[in-house]
Amino acid sequence: MRVSLALVLQRAARVRGGDHGVEDIGKGLIREGTGYVTFPVKYQCVVFRSFKGEILEAVVTMVNKMGFFAEAGPVQIFVSNHLILDDMEFQSGDVPSYTTSDGSVKIQKESEVRLKIIGTRVDATETFCIGTIKDDFLGDISDPGAAV
Structure with a gap:
């Protein structure tokens, strides 16, 4: 599970550099019958995209x-x-x-x-x-x- 989370964090870091990314990951909650784990994640990102004609x-x-x-x-x-x-x-x-x-x-x-x-x-x-x-x-x- 730690390896999978590390891969997700690496991919997120590759998408954008700078002063944003994962700030905190809380305790995981195992979802019964699915094998999935849900984590509360505090994440900071830039939500700005310019477009042609703007x-x-x-x-x-x-x-x-x-x-x-x-x-x-x-x-x-x-x-x-x-x-x-x-x-x-x-x-x-x-x-x-x-x-x-x-x-x-x-x-x-x-x-x-x-x-x-x-x-x-x-x-x-x-x-x-x-x-x-x-x-x-x-x-x-x-x-x-x-x-x-």
């Missing part, structure tokens, strides 16, 4: 000339420079950013953006997405109080 708000984690990376919860999203608005250009320097020609909008590390998922990939340890801000109502989410 609109998310994310925080930019890195900006480079190829595009930028952002995170929305456990999901990492890459927005290619081809999927950024045409009037935004990459500005290198101490704080790399994508900035509009008039300087009114700037996307840099720690910026909050609204983006659209156009592709997803899920592997054993993470979910990775490709996004775009080349659509209506997408891009930098300005703090209304900051504009005053």
